[in-house]
Amino acid sequence: MTNLLEVKNLEVSFKTFGGEVQAVRNVSFHVDKGEIVAIVGESGSGKSVTVQTIMGLIPTPPGKVKNGEILFQNKDLLKLSKREMQKIKGSKISMVFQDPMTSLNPTMRIGKQIEEGLIVHQKLSKTEARRRAVEMIRLVGIPNAEERYNQYPHEFSGGMRQRAMIAIALSCNPELLIADEPTTALDVTIQAQVLDLMKDLKEKTNTAIILITHDLGVVAETAERVIVMYAGMMVESGRVNELFENPRHPYTWGLMESIPDTNAAHKSRLVPIEGSPPDLFSPPKGCPFAPRCKYAMEICLSEMPPAFEIGEGHHSRCWLNDPRAPKVENEVAAGREKQ
Amino acid sequence: MSEALLQVEGMKKYFKIKKDQTVKSVDDISIEIKKGETFGLVGESGSGKSTLGKTIVGLQSPTAGRIIYNGVDVETLDKKSKINVNREMQIIFQDPYASLNPRMRVGDIIAEGIDAHNLAKGKARQDRIFELLDRVGLRPEHARRYPHEFSGGQRQRIGIARALAVNPKFIVADEPISALDVSIQAQVINLMEDLKKQEELTYLFIAHDLGMVKHISDRIGVMYLGKMMELANSYDLFAEPLHPYTQALLSAIPVANPKAAKRERIVLAGDPPSPVNPPSGCRFRTRCPHAMSICAEVVPAWKEVKPNHWTACHLYN
Ligand SMILES: Nc1ncnc2c1ncn2[C@@H]1O[C@H](COP(=O)(O)OP(=O)(O)OP(=O)(O)O)[C@@H](O)[C@H]1O
Ligand SMILES: Nc1ncnc2c1ncn2[C@@H]1O[C@H](COP(=O)(O)OP(=O)(O)OP(=O)(O)O)[C@@H](O)[C@H]1O
Ligand SMILES: [Mg+2]
Ligand SMILES: [Mg+2]
Numbered sequence A: 001m002t003n004l005l006e007v008k009n010l011e012v013s014f015k016t017f018g019g020e021v022q023a024v025r026n027v028s029f030h031v032d033k034g035e036i037v038a039i040v041g042e043s044g045s046g047k048s049v050t051v052q053t054i055m056g057l058i059p060t061p062p063g064k065v066k067n068g069e070i071l072f073q074n075k076d077l078l079k080l081s082k083r084e085m086q087k088i089k090g091s092k093i094s095m096v097f098q099d100p101m102t103s104l105n106p107t108m109r110i111g112k113q114i115e116e117g118l119i120v121h122q123k124l125s126k127t128e129a130r131r132r133a134v135e136m137i138r139l140v141g142i143p144n145a146e147e148r149y150n151q152y153p154h155e156f157s158g159g160m161r162q163r164a165m166i167a168i169a170l171s172c173n174p175e176l177l178i179a180d181e182p183t184t185a186l187d188v189t190i191q192a193q194v195l196d197l198m199k200d201l202k203e204k205t206n207t208a209i210i211l212i213t214h215d216l217g218v219v220a221e222t223a224e225r226v227i228v229m230y231a232g233m234m235v236e237s238g239r240v241n242e243l244f245e246n247p248r249h250p251y252t253w254g255l256m257e258s259i260p261d262t263n264a265a266h267k268s269r270l271v272p273i274e275g276s277p278p279d280l281f282s283p284p285k286g287c288p289f290a291p292r293c294k295y296a297m298e299i300c301l302s303e304m305p306p307a308f309e310i311g312e313g314h315h316s317r318c319w320l321n322d323p324r325a326p327k328v329e330n331e332v333a334a335g336r337e338k339q
Numbered sequence B: 001m002s003e004a005l006l007q008v009e010g011m012k013k014y015f016k017i018k019k020d021q022t023v024k025s026v027d028d029i030s031i032e033i034k035k036g037e038t039f040g041l042v043g044e045s046g047s048g049k050s051t052l053g054k055t056i057v058g059l060q061s062p063t064a065g066r067i068i069y070n071g072v073d074v075e076t077l078d079k080k081s082k083i084n085v086n087r088e089m090q091i092i093f094q095d096p097y098a099s100l101n102p103r104m105r106v107g108d109i110i111a112e113g114i115d116a117h118n119l120a121k122g123k124a125r126q127d128r129i130f131e132l133l134d135r136v137g138l139r140p141e142h143a144r145r146y147p148h149e150f151s152g153g154q155r156q157r158i159g160i161a162r163a164l165a166v167n168p169k170f171i172v173a174d175e176p177i178s179a180l181d182v183s184i185q186a187q188v189i190n191l192m193e194d195l196k197k198q199e200e201l202t203y204l205f206i207a208h209d210l211g212m213v214k215h216i217s218d219r220i221g222v223m224y225l226g227k228m229m230e231l232a233n234s235y236d237l238f239a240e241p242l243h244p245y246t247q248a249l250l251s252a253i254p255v256a257n258p259k260a261a262k263r264e265r266i267v268l269a270g271d272p273p274s275p276v277n278p279p280s281g282c283r284f285r286t287r288c289p290h291a292m293s294i295c296a297e298v299v300p301a302w303k304e305v306k307p308n309h310w311t312a313c314h315l316y317n
Helices: A047-054 A082-091 A110-120 A126-139 A145-149 A158-170 A188-205 A216-222 A240-245 A250-258 A298-302 A331-338 B049-056 B079-088 B106-110 B112-116 B122-135 B140-144 B152-164 B182-199 B210-216 B234-239 B244-251 B293-297
Strands: A003-016 A019-032 A036-041 A063-072 A093-096 A176-180 A208-212 A225-230 A233-239 A308-311 A314-316 B004-018 B021-034 B038-043 B064-069 B089-092 B170-174 B202-206 B219-224 B227-233 B303-306 B309-311
Touching (some): A003 A047, A019 A047, A019 A063, A019 A208, A019 A233, A036 A047, A036 A188, A036 A216, A047 A176, A082 A093, A093 A158, A110 A145, A110 A158, A126 A145, A126 A158, A158 A176, A158 A188, A176 A188, A188 A216, A188 B244, A208 A216, A216 A240, A225 A240, A233 A240, A233 A250, A250 B182, B004 B049, B021 B049, B021 B064, B021 B227, B038 B049, B049 B089, B049 B170, B049 B202, B089 B152, B106 B112, B106 B140, B112 B122, B112 B152, B122 B152, B152 B182, B182 B202, B182 B210, B202 B210, B210 B234, B219 B234, B219 B244, B227 B234, B227 B244
Parallel strands (some): A036 A208, A036 A225, A093 A176, A176 A208, B038 B202, B038 B219, B089 B170
Antiparallel strands (some): A003 A063, A225 A233, A233 A314, A308 A314, B004 B021, B004 B064, B219 B227, B227 B309
16 A cells, blocks of 8 residues: 555644643544545544645634645655645545535536536546536436526535535545545434445555544444544544454543443443533643543653554554553443443 | 423425425424423434424524413513523534624623523623533533633533523534534533433424433434424434334444444435425325325324334324
């Protein structure tokens, strides 16, 4: 496999009245060709800001990329001119936003919206673009493509709009698709359709996908690798099978314990992570999760843990993984054994 | 469980979108919500869940049907009693970012209802704000801050405090947790459960996350294209879904375990039909794997197929 995207030591912050919000802190990860990588984590942990930075969508000011590189096919996207970036966005990287209603143009026919990019970036003729647009509508599983081509967004249901967005994003055959909570507003049957479609595309066109979601079920069923973010940092990452089986960060344990067990015959109280995330104006010196962590040791408060390598491609930023740390039983796995 | 707090009878809510086009968002729905229960509402995107919730709390007036609250038809109430009923029914919205006015301080946001209903002034008002902040796990000094200074979960708590401020009896929670990560979801759900006990509340809980709906609800109703398709105790609904739409819905829940046996997902053919021009007979028939000829001709009756387990489907006739 080859690296398609490599994000290195990315730091992004925003100047606000209250001070400087350190939204993304030293984030490094890569995405291979044709791979689906999920990003999960705390609300406000920097997931959207990370991918918006890749797309060159951070408003500056107030935002600022303070450090880092974003290598896409070995070219640093942060060093490109607006024009060059625009070109890549229309042809090699595209993005699906959480809310399809605000990102589609309500006064423009769906077909035309798909054609736009094809004509501007791919330099297709009008007839070719039209043929391709209809084909894309069909490909994303919307029946009566010819008819739908002429309709406006408000004539589409929520799930169809989301698929229309995906059609636009995919019409240029991108090498990387970024999907920020593409299914949060959809019911589970439509969600399953949309995810199937993305997996299908990956199979057929070898498109790599970065998928942001809150739903660990979606991660387990869709992604190959997963990145867990907390307070602007990557706290754990690894292959999905490995990370679900052997999670090694107390924040990841907390996430997994928070989901209700749908098979349980009796209701038990949910187990959230107590407390709230740190202030990103002045994040703590040590581990950002330490104040909420029931295993926190002295060192956790004073020193930032490094990314310990647990196994191949599996990293955890937690001092418990230091050989000198006491052994802590992973309660998630222990709970699963009991069942 | 005890008597009904709320009865919705034959409710319809139609929207005219063009001269000759009407969306039947809620089409003849009758439900009864008991005192102290949590009634979960799930279903297709665009099936009318939010419309039903908003119409019940009086944010929109129904096209047809009755809303009976504490045994009295709200339409027949005089102005003063109606204001009182409106106070007792509150709604919490999905988006904790968009639903709070960014220019108002949190204390004033929480006190909106107190001011509108003239419930308290001066020091009493201030004390009430502090009490409410405490009730939802926030601190007194938060009253002076603005919404953008809070995380998603904290904002959702502010929305809950605002709803609680007027001593409601019934709360519609319309996707209160969708925008939050799973750990904050669990915090908000626990808070809602605690408040329900302490304040003797009744909830209508709308969400797409079926695991959470099952966890919090006593009974669950399933909607499709403006109609109620099935209604049962939450355990029974998951153990034995009767309606083919419910079966498909439950089969599509993603499981947070990559090693789990591949589940048999029931894939629905085609797309949801337009609510402007819904199919004849059963509205689900165009996508139903069990559709028969009668399904196109006759609207299936709403029937109690098993004790307390209702559905509208010709398979059970
Ligand atoms: N334009 C902006 N100005 C100031 N702060 C911002 C701006 N955009 C994002 N932030 C801040 O950056 C941090 C990270 O936000 P981000 O949107 O990436 O979170 P997220 O992980 O996507 O959360 P969610 O799951 O809630 O979508 C937050 O603290 C947010 O308030
Ligand atoms: N003010 C309105 N004018 C016109 N149509 C409307 C209006 N409000 C809702 N609708 C339509 O009514 C139908 C039901 O919408 P509603 O928002 O109640 O669905 P929902 O079940 O809450 O969906 P979701 O799960 O996506 O939130 C949709 O077809 C919607 O487009
Ligand atoms: Mg986000
Ligand atoms: Mg809704």
